[in-house]
Amino acid sequence: MWITVGAIIDGKKIAAKIREGIKKEVQALRDEKGLIPKLSVVLVGDNPASVSYVRGKEKACVEAGIESVVHRLPSTISEAGLLDLIAGINNDPSVHGILVQLPLSRGLNETRILREVLPSKDVDGLHPVNMGRLFKGEDPLFVPCTPLGAMELILSTGMDVAGKKAVIVGRSNLVGKPLAMLLLAKHATITWCHSKTKDIAGETSRADVLVAAAGKPGLIKANMVKPGAVVIDVGTTRTEKGLTGDVDFESVKEVAGYITPVPGGVGPMTITMLLKNVLASAQRIGEKAPEGPPEVQAIIA
């Protein structure tokens, strides 16, 4: 049996291709229904990484023909003030997607605030209703963007994950948990490792699909990888050497069948999936007028 070794999954290229398709669909929505998809981003404070992420999202929206509005607020804003702002955007029919950039400033209750976003506009997929539907396998309105992008990269290798062992290192709500559900829906056997796991190598070395999302540079070394495995590096830590993944790329690419680089792997896919979610929301609204007040919609959602 031949085993592919060291094929690099080009996230940038795959993302570019998907973005082309999104751009065409946005154009079609405009031409046919006069509808322009619109994203509202809420950015609190001046964390440089957050500011840079938000700029990247604005730029990508513009390129795809999606309108974006950034509500930039001082870190001194009260929770009540922020909740009011979100309620206003919830009720604005011209907005199809709402994204609250994380992390929020100290003193703001992230859990409470994310629950205020209307599930039908929750393009980050983090509302408990959407996460609950993902968890239950009940077709959520939105799935978080990073795991959605990582899943596309896994599928791009052509591997049928059904019955295969997928090991996910990391159990965050943003990545590890939702990605497990996407892989489970495709019938992979799932293992979640994390900081408390005693024998990480014992799990990773048996993985057909290995996802590293721990935020620990160089955590995954060649001897922890099964020959021929698909290795997806979601880790992004800013170090002196620049953006660094969780996977020791140079050594692991000699063992893995397929591997994503950092940068240029999962990163470009995340924003692409955000665009896709905003487009899907606009298409849904374009298809059918919402029934009843937003509160009731939220429950039915």
Place this chain on the structure above:
Amino acid sequence: MWITVGAIIDGKKIAAKIREGIKKEVQALRDEKGLIPKLSVVLVGDNPASVSYVRGKEKACVEAGIESVVHRLPSTISEAGLLDLIAGINNDPSVHGILVQLPLSRGLNETRILREVLPSKDVDGLHPVNMGRLFKGEDPLFVPCTPLGAMELILSTGMDVAGKKAVIVGRSNLVGKPLAMLLLAKHATITWCHSKTKDIAGETSRADVLVAAAGKPGLIKANMVKPGAVVIDVGTTRTEKGLTGDVDFESVKEVAGYITPVPGGVGPMTITMLLKNVLASAQRIGEKAPEGPPEVQAIIA
């Protein structure tokens, strides 16, 4: 190192002890606040197993001092009719818990109907909001009863599951998925196996905690179990020999450290956890009047 072998986890005894405590708390609630916890059960059709389960729940409620009402409906009821009935119970302030007995008759959309139950009365823990909060680690109002009971039995052994390998065979919304989240919250390393998993024995034989919830009698044999493991059998299939678990009890008890029997293991714990959920709901309502209309509560919940 000594390894405990073949200790039988007596679910009946553990359940009885917990029920005594619940009975006392129910009495206290009645004495101090004049409040009687009340469960409404919705039973559609005449599936004999469902009828028998519901009778068991009624009996347990009475014994604990909890009021129960069973709404028994013909299998010909329309979905709209059922949704109306649930809406009425949602709005009845004397009811603290609502349980829709599954499975529902053909033609009724289970997903849609379970979403109608107010999250704050969802004592089965199956509403997407409660499942989403469980999935996110955000303190759900209710957790499904069977996994809650299974978790109590695991903890009864005194094992600290942090960092240990927990393998769950089965990925249902009623058992496998929520139990994984309970074990993950206690920092176990989680593996989900299911019908598509290629090497189930390869996973189960390395498990410190093994949960079988596949509904396949005799699936787990002694050679698939790690010596000293805690083995929890959630499987219950009605066979000619009576209620049969997924674990080949006689052979596995020679290898496992702790093992639950069927019947007398997880079964008695399930109803006990239902009583606990109804009591908790009544205690919550007793503490604080609900704010705003139920729709808004549902979102905040």
